[in-house]
Amino acid sequence: MYSGGYAGKILRINLSNKTSREEPLAEEMARDFIGGAGFGIKHLFDEVRPGIDPLGPDNKLVFAPGPFTGAGVPCASRMAVTGKSPLTGAVGMALSGGEFPTEMKFAGWDAIIIEGKADKPTYVAITGKVVRFHDADCSWGTLTSDCQQIIKNELRDQNVRVCCIGPAGEHLSKIACMINERRAVGRKGLGAVMGSKNLKAIAIRGTDSVAIASQEKFKIAHAAMLKAFKDSPVLYPEFSHHGTPMVTDLTGAMGVLPAKNWSATGEFVPVEGIGKDAQATRKVGKEHCHDCPVACSQLKVAKTGEYAGILTEGPDFETVYSFGSGVGIDEVDPIIAADRLADELGLDSISSGVTISFAMELFEKGILTLDETDGIDLRFGNDEAMMKVLRKMAFRDGLGDLLADGSLAAAKRIGKGAEKYAMQIKGLELPGYDVRGLKAHGLGFATSYTGADHCRGYAFQEVFGVPIPWEVDRFAIEGKGKLTIWNQDIRTVTLDCAPMCAFLLDMAVPATACQNMARLMEAVTGLSFTPEEIQKVGERVNNLAKAFNLREGFTRADDTLPERLMNEPLKAGASKGQVISREDLDTMLDEYYSLRGWDIKTGMPTRAKLTDLGLAYVADALRL
Amino acid sequence: MKITLHTIMGLKDVIGQRLTEIDLPQRSTIADFLTYMRERWGDKLSTNLFDPASGDVLPYVRIMVNGQTINYLKGMETLLEEGDEVVILPPVSGG
Numbered sequence: 001m002y003s004g005g006y007a008g009k010i011l012r013i014n015l016s017n018k019t020s021r022e023e024p025l026a027e028e029m030a031r032d033f034i035g036g037a038g039f040g041i042k043h044l045f046d047e048v049r050p051g052i053d054p055l056g057p058d059n060k061l062v063f064a065p066g067p068f069t070g071a072g073v074p075c076a077s078r079m080a081v082t083g084k085s086p087l088t089g090a091v092g093m094a095l096s097g098g099e100f101p102t103e104m105k106f107a108g109w110d111a112i113i114i115e116g117k118a119d120k121p122t123y124v125a126i127t128g129k130v131v132r133f134h135d136a137d138c139s140w141g142t143l144t145s146d147c148q149q150i151i152k153n154e155l156r157d158q159n160v161r162v163c164c165i166g167p168a169g170e171h172l173s174k175i176a177c178m179i180n181e182r183r184a185v186g187r188k189g190l191g192a193v194m195g196s197k198n199l200k201a202i203a204i205r206g207t208d209s210v211a212i213a214s215q216e217k218f219k220i221a222h223a224a225m226l227k228a229f230k231d232s233p234v235l236y237p238e239f240s241h242h243g244t245p246m247v248t249d250l251t252g253a254m255g256v257l258p259a260k261n262w263s264a265t266g267e268f269v270p271v272e273g274i275g276k277d278a279q280a281t282r283k284v285g286k287e288h289c290h291d292c293p294v295a296c297s298q299l300k301v302a303k304t305g306e307y308a309g310i311l312t313e314g315p316d317f318e319t320v321y322s323f324g325s326g327v328g329i330d331e332v333d334p335i336i337a338a339d340r341l342a343d344e345l346g347l348d349s350i351s352s353g354v355t356i357s358f359a360m361e362l363f364e365k366g367i368l369t370l371d372e373t374d375g376i377d378l379r380f381g382n383d384e385a386m387m388k389v390l391r392k393m394a395f396r397d398g399l400g401d402l403l404a405d406g407s408l409a410a411a412k413r414i415g416k417g418a419e420k421y422a423m424q425i426k427g428l429e430l431p432g433y434d435v436r437g438l439k440a441h442g443l444g445f446a447t448s449y450t451g452a453d454h455c456r457g458y459a460f461q462e463v464f465g466v467p468i469p470w471e472v473d474r475f476a477i478e479g480k481g482k483l484t485i486w487n488q489d490i491r492t493v494t495l496d497c498a499p500m501c502a503f504l505l506d507m508a509v510p511a512t513a514c515q516n517m518a519r520l521m522e523a524v525t526g527l528s529f530t531p532e533e534i535q536k537v538g539e540r541v542n543n544l545a546k547a548f549n550l551r552e553g554f555t556r557a558d559d560t561l562p563e564r565l566m567n568e569p570l571k572a573g574a575s576k577g578q579v580i581s582r583e584d585l586d587t588m589l590d591e592y593y594s595l596r597g598w599d600i601k602t603g604m605p606t607r608a609k610l611t612d613l614g615l616a617y618v619a620d621a622l623r624l
Numbered sequence: 625m626k627i628t629l630h631t632i633m634g635l636k637d638v639i640g641q642r643l644t645e646i647d648l649p650q651r652s653t654i655a656d657f658l659t660y661m662r663e664r665w666g667d668k669l670s671t672n673l674f675d676p677a678s679g680d681v682l683p684y685v686r687i688m689v690n691g692q693t694i695n696y697l698k699g700m701e702t703l704l705e706e707g708d709e710v711v712i713l714p715p716v717s718g719g
Contacts, residue, residue, distance in 0.1 A: 233684060234715045238633065249632040253711050255691055271642070276633070437691065465686040465693070465713065473696045574630075574691035574711055 001027050004213035005067030005525035006035075007108045013124060013131060015197050016057060016116030020131040025110045031527055032614060035066030036499035037093050037492065038541045039111045040082025044091060045544055045618065047113075050551045054086035054189075055172055055196035057117035063104065063163075063202070064112075066498045067525050070105035070210040070290070072218070074225055075501035077102045077290035085188040086196075087174040087351070087406050088427040088451045090549045092188035095455060095499055096163075097289040100180040103161040106206030118198035123164075125155055125203045136200035140170065143344040144179040151203050164201035165191045166346025168394040172196055174405040175351035175393075175429075179343055182287070182313035186348045188428060188450055189406075213526030221523040225516065226293070228508040235294060235507045243296040244317035247432075248275040248324075250463065254474075255573025256434040259325040260380050261357040262423050262564055265434040266573025270330030274320055278332045287313050289501070296503065302333035315339035315349070318454055321432030322353025327360060328380030338386055345394035350454070351406055354429035356389050358407040359399075361421050367414065374398040420563045426451035426554070436565055437575025438462045440472065440480040443588040444487060446559045449545035455495070459487050460506045468510045475575075477584045481591025489538030490514060497541060540613040543605050546598070547618045556603045559589060625650055625706040627657065633714050635672040638665060648704065654687060655700040657710060672714055684715040 002008075010023045033042050040062040052058040061083045068076035079101035085092025104112065107128050114124075121136035138154065139147045148162040161180060168176035169191035176191030177184045185191070194200075212218050229235050238246060251257040252271040259268035272278065282303060288295035302310045315323065315335050323329065323338040342349040356378075362368040363378035370377070374392070376385045376399065392400025403410050407422035407429055423430045428451025435442035444457030460466055461483065462474040469486055472479075494513045495502050498520075509516045514531035521529050549558075561580060569579040593600045597609035607619040629644040636642050648660060658681070661669060670676040673685060681687070687694045688711040694702045704710070 233682075238715075246633065249636075250713060253630050253632050253713060254688075464715065465684060471695065473693065475692065475696075574688065574709065576691065578691075 002030050002067075002213070003526040004211040005071055005521075006030055007105060007110050007208070007210070009109055010111045010113065011109045011126070011131070012113045012115065014116045015114065015118040015122065015133075015199060018118075018133045022129070030067070030525070032537065032540060034493065034497035034537055035110065036064050036078065036080040036095075037082060037496035038537065039064040040080050040093055041091060041541055041545050041548065043111075043113060044082055044084065045548045048084055052084065054084040054089065054092075055192060057197070059084050059193055059196070061114040061190065061193055061197075062111055063114070064110065065101040065104050066500075068498055068500065068520060070102040071212060071524050072222065072291060073500070073520060073524065074222075074229070075289070075292050075294065075504045076498060077292065078499035078501060079104065080496055080499055081178065081185045081190055083190055083193045085190070085450070086172075086192050087189035089552055090426055090451065090554060091449050091545045092190050092193070093450055093496070094177070094185045094187045094190055095496065096178070096180060096183050096185040097501065098181050098183035099290050100161040100163050100183075100204065102290040103204045103206050105210050106208050107204050108206060108208050112202070114197065114199065117196065121198050121200055123151060123199065123201040123203060125160070127205045128207065139164070139200050141167065143167070144346050145182075145344060147201060148181070151201055155203060157205060160203045160205045162201050162203045165194045165199075166344060166394065168192075168346040168404070169195035170200075171394065171396045171404065173347065173393060173396070174409065175348045175355065176346050177348045179346060182343060184343065184348070187350065187453065189348070191346050212524055214523050217519075217523035221516075221519040224519065225509070228512075228516075229293065232507045235503070239296055239503065239507060240294050242276050242280065243298045245279040245298070245315070245320050246276040247317040247463075248320050251433065253574065254437060254463070255570060255575035256437040257325050258321060258430070258432055258434045260328045261326065261354070261361040261421060262430070262434065262562075263361060265436070266570050266576060268325065268328065269573065270325055273330035274324040274332050274335060279320070282332055282336060284311070292501070294503065300336050302336040304333045307333040307337040310337045310340050312336050312340040312343070318432050319349040319353070322350045322357075323386065326353055326357045326432070327386055328357075329383055329386070330381070334383035334386065338383075338390060341387060341390050345390065347390065347394055350431060351429040352390060352393060354423055355393075355403050355407045355410065356386055358410070358422055359389070359403055362414065362418055367416050367418055372399065372402075423562050423564070424452060425561065426558055428452045430562070433463065434570065434575070435561065436570050436578045436580055438474050439477055439580060439584070439588070440474075440483050440487070442561055442565065442580045442585065443480050443484045443592060446561055446585065446589070447484065447488075447592060449542065449549055455502065456488065456491070458491065458502070459483060460510065464506065466506070466510055475578060477587055479591075480588045481595055484588075484592055485595055488542055489535055491538070492541050493517065493534055493538035497537060536613070540615065543610060543613055544615060544618060546603070546605060547610070547615070547622055550604055550622060556589065556593075556601065559603065561585060625652070625704070627704055628709045629661075630709055630711045635669070635712060635714050638668045638672055652704050653700065654689070654694055654702045654704065654710070657704060658700075673712065686713040687711070688713070
């Protein structure tokens, strides 16, 4: 049995009848799924019936940190929030850092499951084992920072940690996020799920500590991690100072920084205006998550025009792309302002930016007219228009209602061939890596169980040149199936289930991720794993998520790319001429499915594969 | 022949600009290109590009010609042509 790391308890909250109950955390659950996304996806598959409305009372939200959260492990104040995504209809899982995940552990919970629907706007306050339901009369309708302050005041506790939604979640925008402090549970519209339950916020406070199974082993594991941090040529020398915006410079140089709704990648490369150096001129400080020595988050203040004085935590690279190059903006201050506005409104900054860039392209092509844009001149590069549309999306006002559910839903309503300009996979808008010059990213995003997800489809070998587990030609098709499986399984277990910060894997322990995690598991929880067993947890979770999606009706046809990426070679830059043709994608998918042990035509896992992973009951559920 | 050097991060700071045009003799290779860089910018490159002890290119530094990593071309013997763009990338990560 585990003897540390885990609190040993799961909290189940039913909003319909305002009850809560405590459930034990079984050792089998801890061993087979670790925590975070593992717990979330396991509960989702087992408890959420196929075909339910993601915005109905039958959907659930599982908030789950991991065994290392709050235990003093660096970069582990993370949590996964899992539910059925209203944006994609698939598994919706999003990660967040900050202080909230650690507070959950200090309150004594390995997971919190939210069920049902409150009869009126409500927030839940959890103090250790005590759960109280409060009317959200004062906080409903507020921006996320105001909401957090109102709840802290109402509870007379300035140290309570609050995870809430903004107006976008209340208006059921399918690209709504949750915010805790200034950190987002960003993608897949889970903020709308919270809004559909009339749940404005969860406030949590804990006073316990997290037990460590072996202090002696923990010291060794902890020291090994810190040494890897120090040995990294990037983590402290560069990343700690510049944060993720430095990737703008890298992707720009490689010709894969998407621009103008992916129509001008390599041609419009505004690195001078929005890259690392431009961002540095706005930096006023740093932030860090609990127990993180790196502190990659940058506090920035806009300096010019109507944006002067606006502060944000970020913008991170993905937002630099979505509110910058993606919409044709080449200066930093509008991005800072849009980042803050999206956080306050509770909108996913990636999906909202990409949806606006989609609308901008339609406007420039004449598919959307001034009448349909409420008179807004939606040309690329118009930052004022971007700000107006963001607000409209959160409140479903006019054009905002058309765009509030993301680019695919908008395209279906617009018709006129608009769908081919929607840069999304399974309904989730693409992150900031043009896959035409990064083939494993193309396969990774296509096969990600959440859609085009920067946390699932990533292949750091292609972008950063790290030759682990082997050296990779970013333009090659061959071998990308095997590489994608390696990336997905290792990232799933170490980053999503542990959960730990992605930068840890990319910059400090890429070669020893599973060894590092096995060492930590033994030290913190007392559970012994081999590195291979750790990796197998990742495979198990990916298969279970795939099974959930198949049960919802997804097929191989959904593991695809937007038409543009298969038909339009890049016209300029260091990836000029690159494209992923339909044949290329099929070749990669065949390799991927085959090595996964999935049927090549349907993508269905075989009974033998599921049984090998301890998921025979899933094979039964799928009638294999 | 004219070659464009494209750098980022600390290497860009040493060289002073993101894009630099360099004039090299015909049939120059990447090895020649790096020799030119060493002669022009000297020791200032050592923390960003070369190991000062061995003189080798630092681990994880990537050199690309027209977007392709030289490991998939002919390595240091890769021949350059008029108008080529050489991208040199120091270690970077994060997303």
